[in-house]
Amino acid sequence: MPTIRKAHLNDAKALSEMAEATFRATFGAMNTAEHMELHCRNSYSEQIQAVEITDPGMVTLVSEDEGRLIGYAQLRWGEAPDCVSAKSPGEIQRLYVVEDWHGKGIAQELMKVCIDEIKQHESDALWLGVWERNPRAISFYKKLGFVEVGDHTFPLGGDPQRDIVMVRSVAPS
16 A cells, blocks of 8 residues: 655655656657756756755655655745746645556645645645646646646756646645
8 A cells, every 4th residue: 555755865765766767757758868868867866866855945755655666746945937826835846656656546645745735834826837748747737726827948958848837726724
């Protein structure tokens, strides 16, 4: 039975491997190897994950099953694009599930925990950027109440790509 918990520093290596693998599985076929390599090198190393896990402005959640990481989400607080109208927005920076667990409710469970975390931080809105060429994710977020409010540029390696910015309101606890 999968569980979700906050990541610990000793999760950094396994998280690094899973984060890179899920990113490559999701976007590798639609991007050049050069841009993927650069992005992964600058985003998913064990050291980067360790820094993100211990960053007080972030929360990293992991879903695991029998000791294996099967999904994760990373939340952060800080600046949001101008199109996000909120007093205290929180961002889902990343939310991924390994391919053999797709369709089994893990992403929905991660999202529920993300929303709880956002509320605990007294945020009034949850926002995210999703690649315009990822219809599966866009549909998933729409089903969960997110609406498109604008866009921003996501640098994938050296390739500037358009992300749709989506937001949903959350009532703080």
